Amino acid sequence: MGFLNAVYELGKQEERDTLSSFLKLPLPFEKTGKNNEHKKGGNEIRVHLRVENVNENPIKVLGVNSIDLVDFMSGEKDILKWKNKYLYRDPVGANTSWKFTPILKIGKPSKDENKRKATFIGEKGDWSKENKTHFYKIKNKMLMDYENSGYFTAGSVDRIMKGLEDEIDQIVDLFSENESHLIIFGVDVDEKFLYPGEIPAFKKYFKEKIDSQIGKGKTVKCSMCGKETASTVNLDKVFNFATFDKKSFLPALDKNSSSKVFPICTDCFAIFSNGRERLDREFMDMRTIPGMRIWCIPEIIGSDSSSSLKNVVNQFKEYVAKENTGIEDMFDSFAKFKNENLLFHFVFWEPNNAQEIVHLMIEDVPPTHLRMIEKCWRESLNAVGDNEKQKKLSRVLKFVYQTITSFGKDGGKKNKADLKVLRDFSIEIIGKLLNKEKINVESIKALFVQLIPKLLYSSEDNSGVKRDSEIKDMFLMIDFISRFNSEVRK
Numbered sequence: 001m002g003f004l005n006a007v008y009e010l011g012k013q014e015e016r017d018t019l020s021s022f023l024k025l026p027l028p029f030e031k032t033g034k035n036n037e038h039k040k041g042g043n044e045i046r047v048h049l050r051v052e053n054v055n056e057n058p059i060k061v062l063g064v065n066s067i068d069l070v071d072f073m074s075g076e077k078d079i080l081k082w083k084n085k086y087l088y089r090d091p092v093g094a095n096t097s098w099k100f101t102p103i104l105k106i107g108k109p110s111k112d113e114n115k116r117k118a119t120f121i122g123e124k125g126d127w128s129k130e131n132k133t134h135f136y137k138i139k140n141k142m143l144m145d146y147e148n149s150g151y152f153t154a155g156s157v158d159r160i161m162k163g164l165e166d167e168i169d170q171i172v173d174l175f176s177e178n179e180s181h182l183i184i185f186g187v188d189v190d191e192k193f194l195y196p197g198e199i200p201a202f203k204k205y206f207k208e209k210i211d212s213q214i215g216k217g218k219t220v221k222c223s224m225c226g227k228e229t230a231s232t233v234n235l236d237k238v239f240n241f242a243t244f245d246k247k248s249f250l251p252a253l254d255k256n257s258s259s260k261v262f263p264i265c266t267d268c269f270a271i272f273s274n275g276r277e278r279l280d281r282e283f284m285d286m287r288t289i290p291g292m293r294i295w296c297i298p299e300i301i302g303s304d305s306s307s308s309l310k311n312v313v314n315q316f317k318e319y320v321a322k323e324n325t326g327i328e329d330m331f332d333s334f335a336k337f338k339n340e341n342l343l344f345h346f347v348f349w350e351p352n353n354a355q356e357i358v359h360l361m362i363e364d365v366p367p368t369h370l371r372m373i374e375k376c377w378r379e380s381l382n383a384v385g386d387n388e389k390q391k392k393l394s395r396v397l398k399f400v401y402q403t404i405t406s407f408g409k410d411g412g413k414k415n416k417a418d419l420k421v422l423r424d425f426s427i428e429i430i431g432k433l434l435n436k437e438k439i440n441v442e443s444i445k446a447l448f449v450q451l452i453p454k455l456l457y458s459s460e461d462n463s464g465v466k467r468d469s470e471i472k473d474m475f476l477m478i479d480f481i482s483r484f485n486s487e488v489r490k
C-alpha cells in the first residue's frame with residue numbers, strides 16, 4: 001500500500017476541481033535534449049473550425065477556417081491553465097472509437113514530404129479505406145463520436161474532413177523536423193482560437209466520457225476513504241498495468257478476479273488521477289535505463305505527513321531548479337534527503353500501446369539506503385582506480401545496466417534475444433540494489449566468464465583499448481556487488 005498511499009497523497013495536494021483532476025498535458029512540458037539542453041515539448045497544428053454558435057449544443061460546424069502551427073504551450077507557462085485549455089486525457093485503449101478530447105498525437109514526422117502526406121491520406125489518397133491514416137483516425141476514431149453522441153449536428157464531420165482534404169498540402173508543409181506534433185481541433189470566435197477546454201460542448205462531452213468510466217452497482221465501501229457509495233471505479237482506470245505474471249503488485253490489478261477488488265469512489269478517482277498526472281510530470285525518470293520509465297515517489301510516514309510531504313516535494317523541486325540538472329539526476333537528489341521519516345517507492349515500467357508493463361515495484365526505500373549504495377560505489381571506484389566515472393547513485397544504476405547489456409552487442413549488431421535476457425537480468429540486479437537484497441555475485445561472474453571469449457574474438461572493430469575498459473568494468477562490477485552484499489549482511 002505504500003505506493004498507492006503515496007500517489008494518493010500527491011493527488012490530494014494540488015489544487016483541483018471536478019474536471020481538472022482528470023486532465024494531463026498531451027506532451028511533456030519540456031524535455032531534455034541530447035546535450036542536456038531544455039527543449040520545448042513539441043508543436044501544435046491547430047485546426048480552426050468555423051461554427052454557427054460555439055455556445056450551442058450540438059455545435060453546427062460549417063467548415064475549416066484555417067490551419068496554423070504554434071509551439072506547444074505557447075506564451076504563458078501556467079501548467080494548470082494549459083491543462084484546462086487542452087482538456088486532454090489519454091485514450092482508454094489503442095482501439096477505441098472515441099477520445100476524451102479532439103486532440104490527436106502524431107509524433108515526429110517523416111523527412112520525406114510524400115511519405116508525410118501518405119501518413120495522412122494513404123499512398124493512393126484513399127484515406128477512408130486505410131485505417132492507419134491520420135485522416136481515417138481523425139474521422140472514425142475521434143470526431144464521428146461527437147456527431148453520434150449528439151455534440152455535433154449531422155454533417156459537421158463531413159464538412160471538417162472536406163476542409164482538411166482541401167488543406168492537405170498546407171498541413172504537410174507545417175511540420176518541423178524532429179519535433180513531436182499534436183493536431184488540435186478548436187473553434188474561431190472573433191478571430192481568437194478557442195482550445196477544446198474553452199468550448200462548452202467539448203467540456204460536456206469530456207465529462208460524459210469520465211462518467212462512463214464510473215460503474216453503478218451495489219453500495220460498497222471505497223477502498224481508500226471508506227465512504228459508502230454505489231458509484232465506483234476500479235483502479236485500472238488510473239493505472240493500466242499489465243501484470244500478468246506479477247499480480248501481487250497491486251491488489252486491484254488482478255484482471256482474473258472480480259473487477260471490484262479495489263473499488264474507489266468518484267472523489268478518490270479524481271484524487272488518484274491527479275496523483276498519476278503528477279507522477280508522470282514531476283517524478284518520472286526516463287534516462288537511467290533506455291526505454292524504461294521509472295516513477296520515484298516520496299512518502300512521509302508519521303504525523304503531520306501532508307505538510308512534511310509538501311516540504312519534501314518543494315525541496316526537491318528547488319534542488320532541480322537550482323542545480324539545473326533536469327530529470328536525469330532524480331535518483332541523486334533523492335539520495336541527498338536527510339528526513340528520517342521519509343521513504344521512496346520506485347516503479348519501473350514500460351508503455352506498450354495503451355497498457356503499462358510493470359517490471360519492478362520497490363516500496364519503502366529510505367534515503368539512507370540510497371546513500372549506502374553510493375558509498376559502496378565510491379569505495380569500488382577507488383579500489384579499482386577509476387577516476388573517470390561519476391560518484392553518484394544515478395551513475396551506479398546506469399553502470400549496472402550498461403555493463404550487463406554490453407554483452408548483448410555482437411560486433412556492433414545487437415543480438416536481440418541475448419539483449420532481452422541481459423536487460424531483464426540487469427533490471428533484476430537494480431531491483432535488488434534498491435530493495436537491499438543480497439545479489440548473487442556468482443551468477444554475474446558466470447555471465448562474465450561465459451561471455452569473455454565472445455568479447456575477445458568478436459569483431460575486428462573492437463579495439464584493444466575498448467576490451468581493456470570492458471574487462472576493467474567487470475572487475476568494478478564484481479567489487480561493487482561484493483561490497484554491497486557485505487553491507488546488506490550487517
Ligand SMILES: [Zn+2]
Nearest residue numbers: 222225265268
Ligand atoms: Zn473514496
